[in-house]
Amino acid sequence: MLSSKSTQSSLFIGGLDIGGTKMAAIVADRSGPLARVVEPTAKTGTEYAPAEQALRLLKDACAKAGVPFEELDTVGVSSCGPFIRQQGKIRLAAPNICGGIARRGELPNDWMSVPLEEVLRRHFVQVVIRNDCVAALTAERAFGNLQGVDDCAYVTWSTGIGFGLCVDGHLLHGKNGNAGHAGHMLMTDQSSAQCGCGNYGDVEALVSGYNLEARCDRPPAELFDAARAGDPQGRAVIAEAAKWFGRALFNVTAALDIERFVIGGAIWHHHGEWLEPMVMSELCTRLPALTNGVSLSSPGLDSLVTDIGALHLVMPEDWPNEWRARKPWQQLQES
Amino acid sequence: MLSSKSTQSSLFIGGLDIGGTKMAAIVADRSGPLARVVEPTAKTGTEYAPAEQALRLLKDACAKAGVPFEELDTVGVSSCGPFIRQQGKIRLAAPNICGGIARRGELPNDWMSVPLEEVLRRHFVQVVIRNDCVAALTAERAFGNLQGVDDCAYVTWSTGIGFGLCVDGHLLHGKNGNAGHAGHMLMTDQSSAQCGCGNYGDVEALVSGYNLEARCDRPPAELFDAARAGDPQGRAVIAEAAKWFGRALFNVTAALDIERFVIGGAIWHHHGEWLEPMVMSELCTRLPALTNGVSLSSPGLDSLVTDIGALHLVMPEDWPNEWRARKPWQQLQES
Structure with missing residues (x-):
């Protein structure tokens, strides 16, 4: 969670859930999640493809929610790993995405790692990236x-x-x-x-x-x-x-x-x-x-646990109490 | 480590290293370790035997160092585990000491656990008990x-x-x-x-x-x-x-x-x-x-790493800087 001081101007926050199979983007405000979109994770093209897909999905989620994309300056990411760092920025060295390190050899690319933080930082002021299970854990500790x-x-x-x-x-x-x-x-x-x-x-x-x-x-x-x-x-x-x-x-x-x-x-x-x-x-x-x-x-947050985990990573500190009381993710689960 | 406020009256601290094979007691003051005694760990008699042996060894170490035993009110313990708690107090449920839980069955007792904290608290004001490898880790982080x-x-x-x-x-x-x-x-x-x-x-x-x-x-x-x-x-x-x-x-x-x-x-x-x-x-x-x-x-503290770890658990916070500079354990290693 971010302190409310550092994000008091953020009306909206974004969450990304990046897995070896699918990628989801979610947009939320204080009232709860507003929209979610999901796609199979990009595995062809250049090593920038997954990060560019992440940006596009966040744009799609904003459009679906009626939120201007340029007002989104804060994104939490729950991603499969492992991570490596280059020039201090996190890259995904995930064998389920990167063909260059997967030893089973059925992936349609030769990427050694995916430059995730570099791309997201070009577009957002605040970016927090965590292993997907760590993000899920924070969500279960906060809400589940x-x-x-x-x-x-x-x-x-x-x-x-x-x-x-x-x-x-x-x-x-x-x-x-x-x-x-x-x-x-x-x-x-x-x-x-x-x-x-x-x-x-x-x-x-x-x-x-x-x-x-x-x-x-x-x-x-x-x-x-x-x-x-x-x-x-x-x-x-x-x-x-x-x-x-x-x-x-x-x-x-x-x-x-x-x-x-x-x-x-x-x-x-x-x-x-x-x-x-x-x-x-x-x-x-x-x-x-x-x-x-x-x-x-089982997770109290059910199948949305990593999505809500991604949001929780960047959530202003006065939101969780309200979310705990109202459980706004249930609406998304049912939609 | 204890804050200097809570132990400013302690001139001496004790350390116990309780293993499945041997038990060591050590007494130290600000200048460094003063004396160390060691014995095979007691495994016969009642379940109180190891804790009573620990007291006796601390007395012996005090005698060897010329320290009045009654002035020792603070003891750090590094012990083999696992631990269980009864009435909030740590007991050793160590298969290398307790015949009642050892499944190999060659120990000469039928203890299910050893009441360590209960006995030590009758004699000392401050008692801190940690797994021996955790204590060793604190010593290597402080000095090694x-x-x-x-x-x-x-x-x-x-x-x-x-x-x-x-x-x-x-x-x-x-x-x-x-x-x-x-x-x-x-x-x-x-x-x-x-x-x-x-x-x-x-x-x-x-x-x-x-x-x-x-x-x-x-x-x-x-x-x-x-x-x-x-x-x-x-x-x-x-x-x-x-x-x-x-x-x-x-x-x-x-x-x-x-x-x-x-x-x-x-x-x-x-x-x-x-x-x-x-x-x-x-x-x-x-x-x-x-x-x-x-x-x-290898450990910077060599074979004394768990002993120094036990002392470090209860060391006034103004001692470690001096110990780091002077490495007073070396004297004990050579003696």
Whole structure:
């Protein structure tokens, strides 16, 4: 959040949610989100394409909301990572977007990194860029199911696996803002499943939607439907994935003495209730001094958690109380 | 550190370093450490035995230093964990001390936990208890090789494996002060090596001195000597251990975006220089956005790092500058 002093002239704020699959832009004022637009993330052309797409989507969101684009001077960004810095400015070095560093080699570009901050700073006075799971975590701490929980994590189980981490009430950033890439923790040396980062047998390689699809040759939705209907092969694959995911949550709990995980992402959104006992049996049967009382929950902000997280990064400090009371994101969710 | 106001009457401070193998007590004044005594950690009798031993060792250290015990009212403790709380007071639930929770079952007691804080508070006005690796980390940040490094970790590779973690300049504690138990991160499901906590295939089970000895049926010192002399079986065991240790450092780097690790403990102390290339080849060949520039180092405080860490927890705030300039621990190291 920005202090109200520094942004008292901002009537509108923008939010960007940049993922490996889709990009969303959202415009809000004090009353709540006004409009949201979404598109598949640009992956062709020059390395400037994603940042230029971000600008265009913000313009589209402004047009949809009836807000003059030139009045928007403040943007919060929740983005997939990792980040690197060049001349002090954040660039995305995300293997899901940049073909030059993706070791799986199916992306239609050879980008090594995407100049995000450089482009946004040409157009906006205030730009705050955070890892998408860190932004989601701030939203859940402000408005959702992590209010008042000082030792907590946001986890996404979706196309990829990411974490936002908070210990002792302190959001973890790290030397380049890349804390939370625990989806790349190595879990076994006995797997041929490869992650976009090149690792074999990391959490993402073992459980992400992308990898489940690659290994089973059918979309995760089909795989889960079959497993839940009793298909033994599908059930074995999912049980294995739930095991690794539970072990990843245990590893993070052991390392950080976490109290509560909020889990988002498409896979948990659709199947979390069914997966939870399998995940908990790996997490809470170990090291009771650390795992006793650890709980899992879905995001209070539902599928808008990273969008609202992006807005929260740049929100004037007198807005959140009103938003907490009125929950204005619900309107957007229903529209 | 305590503010000078709260301890301006303390001429002397005590430090306790409680490990699964040995316990050390140290007494210091503004000029530096005055005396240190050490014994094998008590593991028989009632669950009060370790805390009573701690008191006795502090008395012995006072006697050795010519300090009246009754003038000691402030004690810092660096202890193996994990910790649990009963009536708000810290008890050690350490599988290396408490036979009732050790799943390997060779300890001569059935303690579930050790009432440490309760006993110490009966005798001292100020008691600060931290995980030993967290205390070591504060010492290295104050006096050693982590000065000015905001994203860093202290790791011990010894009988067990423990971490102290610092991100964005913030020391991580967690809901019960147990952050840093990353030695219990699960690394494989293909190992029969069991940790004292019950886990199979966690970092400690795979690489700790205790487990190397159990698996190879000879003390780590012999195993390392044989390996370094070219014994192929010994070399294979150590190469495997170095692989898992390097992967554990990678996992912590991925989760927390760490910049520098200081590695202590007997194994690294004696063999770190030889192990480092093997460890680095697992750490720095992955995910360059996170691992580029990550470095390893030995403790600047050498084998006294946890003792000085215990003292630093309760040190009046005007002492560290003097200690940094004069390095008074060197005298103790040489004595």
